[in-house]
Amino acid sequence: MTSQPLPTGTRDVLAEEMRELRAIESELLGLFAARGYAEVATPTIEYLDAFARGAGPEGTAAYRFLDESGSVLALRNDMTVPIARLVARRHAGEPGPFRLAYSGSVFRQVRPQRGQLREMRQIGVELIGDEAPAGTAELIEVLVAALDAVGLNRAVVGLGDADLFGQLLTELGVEGGPRERILDCLASHDLVAIEAEAGDIADLSDDERSLIVALSDLRGGPEVLERARALGGPAIERASANLADTLEAVEAAGIADRVQVDFGLLRDLGYYTGAILEVYDPAVGEAIGGGGRYDELLGRFGSPRPAAGFALFLERVHVAQAAEQALRERS
Amino acid sequence: MTAAGPQSRGNGGALALALPRGSLFAGSLDMLDRAGFDTAAPRGDSRSLIFELDGLTIVTVRPSDVPIYVESGAADLGVTGKDVLAEQADRDVYELVDLGFGRCRMALAARSGRDDLERAERRLGLMRIATKYPRTASGWFERMGRQAEVIEVKGSVELAPLVGLADGIVDLVDTGRTLAENGLEVVDEISVCTARLIANRVAHKLRAAEIDGMVDRLREAAAG
Numbered sequence: 001m002t003s004q005p006l007p008t009g010t011r012d013v014l015a016e017e018m019r020e021l022r023a024i025e026s027e028l029l030g031l032f033a034a035r036g037y038a039e040v041a042t043p044t045i046e047y048l049d050a051f052a053r054g055a056g057p058e059g060t061a062a063y064r065f066l067d068e069s070g071s072v073l074a075l076r077n078d079m080t081v082p083i084a085r086l087v088a089r090r091h092a093g094e095p096g097p098f099r100l101a102y103s104g105s106v107f108r109q110v111r112p113q114r115g116q117l118r119e120m121r122q123i124g125v126e127l128i129g130d131e132a133p134a135g136t137a138e139l140i141e142v143l144v145a146a147l148d149a150v151g152l153n154r155a156v157v158g159l160g161d162a163d164l165f166g167q168l169l170t171e172l173g174v175e176g177g178p179r180e181r182i183l184d185c186l187a188s189h190d191l192v193a194i195e196a197e198a199g200d201i202a203d204l205s206d207d208e209r210s211l212i213v214a215l216s217d218l219r220g221g222p223e224v225l226e227r228a229r230a231l232g233g234p235a236i237e238r239a240s241a242n243l244a245d246t247l248e249a250v251e252a253a254g255i256a257d258r259v260q261v262d263f264g265l266l267r268d269l270g271y272y273t274g275a276i277l278e279v280y281d282p283a284v285g286e287a288i289g290g291g292g293r294y295d296e297l298l299g300r301f302g303s304p305r306p307a308a309g310f311a312l313f314l315e316r317v318h319v320a321q322a323a324e325q326a327l328r329e330r331s
Numbered sequence: 332m333t334a335a336g337p338q339s340r341g342n343g344g345a346l347a348l349a350l351p352r353g354s355l356f357a358g359s360l361d362m363l364d365r366a367g368f369d370t371a372a373p374r375g376d377s378r379s380l381i382f383e384l385d386g387l388t389i390v391t392v393r394p395s396d397v398p399i400y401v402e403s404g405a406a407d408l409g410v411t412g413k414d415v416l417a418e419q420a421d422r423d424v425y426e427l428v429d430l431g432f433g434r435c436r437m438a439l440a441a442r443s444g445r446d447d448l449e450r451a452e453r454r455l456g457l458m459r460i461a462t463k464y465p466r467t468a469s470g471w472f473e474r475m476g477r478q479a480e481v482i483e484v485k486g487s488v489e490l491a492p493l494v495g496l497a498d499g500i501v502d503l504v505d506t507g508r509t510l511a512e513n514g515l516e517v518v519d520e521i522s523v524c525t526a527r528l529i530a531n532r533v534a535h536k537l538r539a540a541e542i543d544g545m546v547d548r549l550r551e552a553a554a555g
Contacts (some may be wrong), residue, residue: 104353111421158536187536189425192527219539260536280533282343285404286423288532 004099007315008275009110009118020042021121021318024150025103028123028312033099033150035142037125044081053205053300055270057270062109075107079296080271080309088301096129104313119316124311131306132242132293136275137249144255155281156258157289158219159245160265162272162292162317168212178202178274187215187266211329216264222247224261239263246275248252264330271297277310283323288316332486345386345537346545349406351394351415354505355526358432359410361389366552387545398422398529407534408545413524414503418464427546428528430553435524437467438515441499442492443516451498452477458498461491468501471521489513526553 006012013021018191029039045204051061051074061074076082079102085186087098103123110116125142127135145153165186169179178201185193191213204212211231218224225247229238243261250259277291291310350359360370363384367466373382373389382389390406395418397411402422402539406546409424414437440459441448451458457478465483472479482497489509491497503524504510504517528549535542 156537186425189427189532191427192426217543219536260539262536278536280536284532285402285531285533316437 007118011117012260013300017318020321021314024314024317024321025121025123027149028146029101029103032125032142033147034276035099035145037099037101037127037142039102039103040083040086041102042076042079042086044076044105045073046076046085046171049159050071050085051077051081054078054084054297060297061107061330062197063107064078076104077106077108078185079104079106079122079124079311080126081297083309084297084307085293085301086306087126087128087305088298088303097135098128100126100128101125121314123314124289124309124310126309128298128307128309129305130308132274132295132308133245133249135221135306135308136246136293139251139308139310140246140250140259140277141253141255143277143289143291146312147258150317151324152281152288152317154283154324155279155320156260157245158260158262158278158280159243160262160276160278161239162266162276164217164235164239164263165212165216165266168215171233171235172202172204172208174202182212183266186212186264189216189264191216217268219260219262219264222256222261223315224263226265228263241319242274275308279325281320283327284316284320286316287313287321289313292301344389345383346408346534346541347388347390347392347406348545349392349397349400349411351397352391352410355394355410355412355433358430358526362410362430362432362549362552363389364489364552365555366548385481395419395487398424401529401531404531404533407531407538407542409529411486411528411529413502413527414464414467416527416529417522420465420466423532425530425532426527427530428550430526430528430549432553433524433526435518436504437464437501437521437524438504438517439471439499439501439517439519439521440504440510440517443489443511447498448518452518459496460462460499460501461497462501463488464501464503467521473502489515502521528553 014086048061048064061077063075064072067073067231083102091098105119107119108116120188128137143157163182169182176180181201182194193211195209197243215231218228225240225244249260250256264280271294273295274293277290278287279289281288289310289312293308295306298307338361348420350356360374364369368384368387380391390400392400395415397409398415398419400406401409401424404425412433416505448458458478459482461482463484463504465481467480484491488502493513510516528546530542
């Protein structure tokens with residue numbers, strides 16, 4: 001008998017797991033449809049140029065190949081970019097807003113020995129044509145309903161601001177290499193490096209360093225907005241005001257307890273602008289979903305519109321569901 | 332993104348702190364003493380792996396395993412050396428505090444009074460370097476613009492130059508006594524490493540107040 005291995009980061013899904021994954025998928029797509037988000041699909045393969053133009057948080061698509069005429073194609077590494085392209089191309093003259101849902105695989109490079117998935121399934125929605133804060137608040141409300149629908153009643157949505165640290169560093173006059181280095185440290189939350197190095201690499205004063213560290217550690221309920229404002233400066237004031245607006249709209253929906261304001265939330269940003277989201281469940285040690293506003297992405301495809309969306313990572317939602325169930329049975 | 336998926340305990344009990352059973356263990360327990368915890372149990376018992384202190388669960392693991400326990404959420408917080416963190420730079424954990432203790436140097440060393448490294452570089456174009464820290468070593472040689480063949484070994488690195496496995500070593504140096512006993516000396520310093528307090532990403536968000544309280548307590552204890 002010969003054994004035929006699979007590439008690392010890929011796997012077969014057997015019957016029992018498939019049944020559970022399918023149940024989550026149909027629960028989510030059903031809920032999205034009930035909220036007016038209609039399912040669409042885009043090709044798994046597109047011209048690399050489309051992904052390069054959108055360059056999302058994952059960077060440019062990793063798996064590339066040539067077609068018959070020599071054009072470079074790529075496996076999609078992100079669902080938002082193709083849907084932005086779809087709306088820009090197919091609905092250019094229409095007023096909107098567009099409420100779209102999807103379920104599809106994305107393909108990413110993996111680091112060895114880390115159990116990462118090369119092919120992972122994302123299920124999510126995009127709300128294209130509605131501005132902040134109302135559009136953002138609607139998304140968060142749909143997101144919380146989606147989490148409840150799959151039994152993750154303890155899951156929390158982290159809400160941050162994508163532009164905050166970029167603007168703050170501009171205010172502090174930090175540009176070029178030092179700026180990239182500090183943003184990297186903030187994205188990985190390496191506060192020690194900022195404390196230790198920021199003075200050397202970016203010529204920041206002790207107070208300015210402490211300000212960056214304190215700000216990136218600010219997370220919690222609405223009370224942290226005041227604590228942030230106390231730190232001062234136009235970038236913080238702007239971000240706080242935007243977060244407060246979104247939070248107010250979320251409170252009106254009665255789900256404020258499921259939202260955590262997080263000034264330190266800094267995903268690998270890519271196309272994100274303004275509000276950014278990350279989804280956590282207490283039973284799982286890593287984020288199970290994410291999203292945010294991408295008000296400038298549609299413009300890159302020639303049809304500027306405000307937009308926002310989120311994706312849940314199906315495999316991780318499934319893990320969270322199983323973990324929550326195990327906890328309930330234990331207690 | 333994992334297939335099977337790491338799962339934290341997620342039960343809302345006491346925070347779990349992963350401690351390295353190695354050279355940083357004593358310093359970590361001293362810090363906990365100063366923070367007001369009773370560490371008699373972990374000090375006295377070398378067999379158990381989990382200890383329940385008042386309001387804190389201690390999980391004791393192999394030093395190089397601390398980051399994976401924290402990244403996965405099996406522990407909310409962890410104490411680990413910067414040497415381990417630098418070697419596992421792709422671990423997705425939050426590095427919160429430089430605890431200051433366990434100060435060591437990551438260094439390039441070779442046999443004393445000889446020019447093994449220079450000669451290898453001059454005549455062969457590269458040095459053979461034995462180390463338990465292959466990424467740290469490769470990264471440093473790369474930055475310095477020097478060629479090296481990095482050979483990963485799991486223990487007794489000092490042996491490698493003595494028997495001709497390598498021209499030199501990259502290793503963590505505390506007092507330098509082990510080096511001297513083996514006829515080796517530091518040729519170049521790569522970095523200074525101290526103990527760091529790290530946190531799981533999700534715990535840092537979802538248990539923010541508890542984590543912040545514990546971090547402040549440990550930060551003060553480490554400083555004092």
